[in-house]
Amino acid sequence: MTAKATVYVSSTCPYCTMMTNYLDELNVPYETINVSTDPEAGQRLVETTGQMGVPQTQFNGQWILGFDPAGVKAALDA
Known part of the structure; x- marks a missing residue:
């Protein structure tokens, strides 16, 4: 199975990079969605996750908040 992630980022976020x-x-x-240039996507993100910070990554049906290598590994293994 090929996993694909969607990463919500901002233009000035080192953790997003x-x-x-x-x-x-x-x-x-992965696909990146920049909430700095797409504020509507940012609003949808907050409505979906309740979190305002980035990066937020949707991966294999779950959300990973922040830069979380262990969370990515767990999602890959799921």
């Missing part, structure tokens, strides 16, 4: 770099290292395909 760390998350996308980590996914690159694991060869996990």
